[in-house]
Amino acid sequence: TIFMIYIDKLQNRKDFHKYLIKRxxxxxxxLYILIPVYYFTFGLSLKFDSSLPDWYHILSHYTLLFGxxxxxxxxxxxxxxxxxDEFLFYIILGVSLLIFNVRNNIFRYVIILxxxxxxxxxxSNIFYSNQMILKTYLFLSPLTQIFIFFVGGGIYIMSKKxxxxxxxxxxxxxxxxxxSVFLHSTTLSVYLSVILFSIMILFLS
Numbered sequence: 524t525i526f527m528i529y530i531d532k533l534q535n536r537k538d539f540h541k542y543l544i545k546r547x548x549x550x551x552x553x554l555y556i557l558i559p560v561y562y563f564t565f566g567l568s569l570k571f572d573s574s575l576p577d578w579y580h581i582l583s584h585y586t587l588l589f590g591x592x593x594x595x596x597x598x599x600x601x602x603x604x605x606x607x608d609e610f611l612f613y614i615i616l617g618v619s620l621l622i623f624n625v626r627n628n629i630f631r632y633v634i635i636l637x638x639x640x641x642x643x644x645x646x647s648n649i650f651y652s653n654q655m656i657l658k659t660y661l662f663l664s665p666l667t668q669i670f671i672f673f674v675g676g677g678i679y680i681m682s683k684k685x686x687x688x689x690x691x692x693x694x695x696x697x698x699x700x701x702x703s704v705f706l707h708s709t710t711l712s713v714y715l716s717v718i719l720f721s722i723m724i725l726f727l728s
Contacts, residue, residue: 525616530679533620546613550606551587558584561600568601593660604663611665612672633677636670641714643667671717678724685725692726695719 533539558581567573567580573594580589580598589595590607597604619632647661661667699719702712 525613525675529616529620530676533617535621539617539621542617543613546610550610554600554603554606555585558599567598573598590664593656596660596663605668608663608665608668609672612669615669616672616676629673629677629680633670633673636673637714640667640670671713674717674721678721682725687722687726689726692723695722699723 529542533542561568562577562581567577573580575592575594580595583589583592583595584599584603587607587610589598590604590611596607643661643664643666647658651657651661696719699716702715702719
């Protein structure tokens with residue numbers, strides 16, 4: 524949706540600034556309210572010991588820097604990692620539309636980001652196989668998750684160029700249903716689900 528809205532609206536720095544301000548006020552006011560509510564109600568939401576003081580966790584959330592450190596990624600509001608990823612996506616998308624002409628190269632962007640995401644997943648399992656904290660952090664970080672946001676833009680562009688047959692749509696739907704019902708959720712299932720769901724959306728577009 525955000526790609527559809529701004530694909531032709533971001534033409535200069537002034538447009539970019541307005542765009543970021545709108546995105547900021549869309550998600551941040553509620554987060555700023557919930558930070559003290561969660562902190563004073565539940566304390567820090569830590570699944571492991573952290574050497575960082577409480578004020579550091581709070582400050583990192585108010586400055587939207589909490590996603591850059593594994594200790595603070597989900598230390599106050601557990602699902603807040605997705606807000607960090609989302610806002611970083613807004614910045615990357617704005618720069619991409621304004622400077623790098625992503626409108627005409629969205630498929631290339633999706634492939635590059637998918638490769639970065641998959642390599643991050645593979646390397647984290649090689650070098651941090653016994654360090655669950657870092658593995659989890661890398662999986663939730665923009666390195667792994669940003670490509671999913673760009674898939675939406677890719678679907679919007681590709682829906683005008685690609686036609687998905689009923690056979691492929693039906694097969695994708697069946698595989699997704701079987702996978703979700705009978706198989707355990709894994710990191711790799713995220714990639715498979717994104718691919719299958721994208722095929723379904725393209726067919727319905």
